[in-house]
Amino acid sequence: xxxxxxxxRFLIAVDCIVFGFDGETLKLLLIKRSFNPEKDKWxxxxxxxxxxxxxxxxxxxILKQLTGLEGVYLEQMYSFGETNRDPIERTLSVSYFALxxxxxxxxxxxxxxxxxxxxxxxIPKLIFDHQEMVEMAKKSIRYKAALHPILFExxxxxxxxxxxxxxxxxxxxxSIDKRNFSKRVLAxxxxxxxxxxxxxxxxxxxxxxxxxxxxxxxxFQAFIxxxxxxxxxxx
Amino acid sequence: xxxxxxxxRFLIAVDCIVFGFDGETLKLLLIKRSFNPEKDKWxxxxxxxxxxxxxxxxxxxILKQLTGLEGVYLEQMYSFGETNRDPIERTLSVSYFALxxxxxxxxxxxxxxxxxxxxxxxIPKLIFDHQEMVEMAKKSIRYKAALHPILFExxxxxxxxxxxxxxxxxxxxxSIDKRNFSKRVLAxxxxxxxxxxxxxxxxxxxxxxxxxxxxxxxxFQAFIxxxxxxxxxxx
DNA sequence: ATTTTAAGTGTTTATTTCACAATTAATAAA
DNA sequence: TTTATTAATTGTGAAATAAACACTTAAAAT
Numbered sequence: 001x002x003x004x005x006x007x008x009r010f011l012i013a014v015d016c017i018v019f020g021f022d023g024e025t026l027k028l029l030l031i032k033r034s035f036n037p038e039k040d041k042w043x044x045x046x047x048x049x050x051x052x053x054x055x056x057x058x059x060x061x062i063l064k065q066l067t068g069l070e071g072v073y074l075e076q077m078y079s080f081g082e083t084n085r086d087p088i089e090r091t092l093s094v095s096y097f098a099l100x101x102x103x104x105x106x107x108x109x110x111x112x113x114x115x116x117x118x119x120x121x122x123i124p125k126l127i128f129d130h131q132e133m134v135e136m137a138k139k140s141i142r143y144k145a146a147l148h149p150i151l152f153e154x155x156x157x158x159x160x161x162x163x164x165x166x167x168x169x170x171x172x173x174x175s176i177d178k179r180n181f182s183k184r185v186l187a188x189x190x191x192x193x194x195x196x197x198x199x200x201x202x203x204x205x206x207x208x209x210x211x212x213x214x215x216x217x218x219x220f221q222a223f224i225x226x227x228x229x230x231x232x233x234x235x
Numbered sequence: 236x237x238x239x240x241x242x243x244r245f246l247i248a249v250d251c252i253v254f255g256f257d258g259e260t261l262k263l264l265l266i267k268r269s270f271n272p273e274k275d276k277w278x279x280x281x282x283x284x285x286x287x288x289x290x291x292x293x294x295x296x297i298l299k300q301l302t303g304l305e306g307v308y309l310e311q312m313y314s315f316g317e318t319n320r321d322p323i324e325r326t327l328s329v330s331y332f333a334l335x336x337x338x339x340x341x342x343x344x345x346x347x348x349x350x351x352x353x354x355x356x357x358i359p360k361l362i363f364d365h366q367e368m369v370e371m372a373k374k375s376i377r378y379k380a381a382l383h384p385i386l387f388e389x390x391x392x393x394x395x396x397x398x399x400x401x402x403x404x405x406x407x408x409x410s411i412d413k414r415n416f417s418k419r420v421l422a423x424x425x426x427x428x429x430x431x432x433x434x435x436x437x438x439x440x441x442x443x444x445x446x447x448x449x450x451x452x453x454x455f456q457a458f459i460x461x462x463x464x465x466x467x468x469x470x
Numbered sequence: 471a472t473t474t475t476a477a478g479t480g481t482t483t484a485t486t487t488c489a490c491a492a493t494t495a496a497t498a499a500a
Numbered sequence: 501t502t503t504a505t506t507a508a509t510t511g512t513g514a515a516a517t518a519a520a521c522a523c524t525t526a527a528a529a530t
Contacts, residue, residue, distance in 0.1 A: 002323060007246055007283045008285065009244035009245055010245060010247050012244075048243075049245070049327075054317050055314060055327070056316075078311060079290060079311065079314045079329050081290030083286070088239060094316070177489075177490080178509085179509085180488070180489085182508095183510095183511095184487095197495095197496095199496085203508095204495040204496050204508050205496070205508080207508085225486095228488075396477085397476080397477070412521080413478085414478085414479070414520095415518080417478075432527095436477090437476040438529075439478085439525075439528085440526075440528095441477060442477085460518090463518075
């Protein structure tokens with residue numbers, strides 16, 4: 001088999017920006033890097049693409065290897081290709097963002113792996129250009145969540161409207177009138193009201209809801225307006 | 236200097252989906268591939284990333300080399316990484332889309348280079364996964380143009396509102412009421428009315444407008460609503 | 471002077487968004 | 501048992517925005 005001779009070949013990495021929500025705070029999953037360079041520094045989940053796997057496969061494998069997470073929402077974001085972004089050797093990084101319900105994986109992550117959930121407001125210095133990736137990922141999920149119902153991926157399968165509102169308020173760093181918020185989310189038709197309540201947060205208790213998966217998948221592409229004044233969003 | 240030994244290295248290509256508008260029809264710039272494999276087949280503009288250039292630099296260089304185009308709107312879209320997408324050797328393709336005023340470059344392209352503008356509705360079979368890239372690019376510009384004023388990049392610096400409307404109608408494959416359209420675009424505050432008219436399209440002539448570049452750059456990220464019923468858009 | 475053609479413009483109605491506060495369910499305390 | 505506390509739940513009116521809809525006008529051609 002012939003080859004494209006004379007062309008340079010490069011390392012290709014995948015880096016994952018993993019968002020999680022615990023009911024109160026938006027967090028990122030970070031690890032202490034286990035190899036040189038920058039060993040023991042904070043880093044995103046990353047690894048090299050192998051010759052027998054596609055980018056999506058690589059992203060899923062890396063996420064699973066480093067955190068045990070499997071089957072989570074994962075979306076390609078952007079490829080970072082500055083020549084000197086890795087000081088050892090030029091490496092292209094294809095970045096992905098992931099959305100995870102923290103509680104579903106919390107124990108698994110902290111016991112089996114050296115990964116940690118860090119509040120988005122207190123991200124430490126990261127290696128290479130990972131800081132830049134995080135900034136872009138924050139913008140990306142805001143942008144996408146303003147139009148599409150991706151934030152449900154951060155919640156457990158049963159959740160309350162107040163929980164959902166806290167999540168939206170965290171992501172958009174704003175506060176929303178709860179009457180208008182509940183009207184908007186219910187108007188999407190995506191929610192199914194359940195019979196029982198979550199009594200953890202209040203005496204009265206808040207009804208649980210779950211996603212109408214039919215409509216969720218069917219309407220995923222359609223624009224959905226949950227955020228007031230989306231005009232002020234930054235891309 | 237140490238290296239990451241044991242890791243596989245890959246070819247990295249950049250492929251550009253170049254959109255153009257001639258006042259009537261949306262077109263793509265295609266070339267007949269000049270080397271094997273698939274020599275003489277239709278292809279997007281592409282080339283390998285060199286060791287001393289970033290992805291953006293590679294995209295700009297390739298666009299310039301193959302078409303003479305320089306300083307055009309160019310945006311990274313998506314990275315395609317299926318293992319077998321290039322039959323000769325595994326190659327990652329980082330795709331970009333570009334928006335070009337056809338008239339500004341038409342002669343240059345057809346005389347100096349073997350590139351051709353092909354109406355979007357009559358794209359021939361393309362090599363590799365370029366068809367898939369084109370489909371994604373069509374969705375991408377629709378999506379982005381529904382929210383941001385990128386389509387002005389396809390027009391000359393002086394244009395009329397009827398021209399602009401035809402462009403929007405082409406991109407969204409729809410027809411728009413001209414009273415509502417002109418109200419919407421003028422409401423953005425992005426347009427400056429000029430004193431003279433374009434007499435080519437009608438006896439009466441249509442006033443030329445140009446972009447208010449201040450506002451254009453300032454408001455580029457803000458959501459701008461020009462399309463009726465954007466809910467029906469597909470991501 | 472008349473015809474032709476596309477450009478330009480305004481109003482009414484319907485829909486959506488926004489601002490705003492009282493009531494209720496359930497537990498805890500008296 | 502009653503009362504207090506706390507968060508959940510719910511509705512309405514005003515304002516802004518979007519949608520539907522048709523005639524007049526400028527300029528060239530006849």
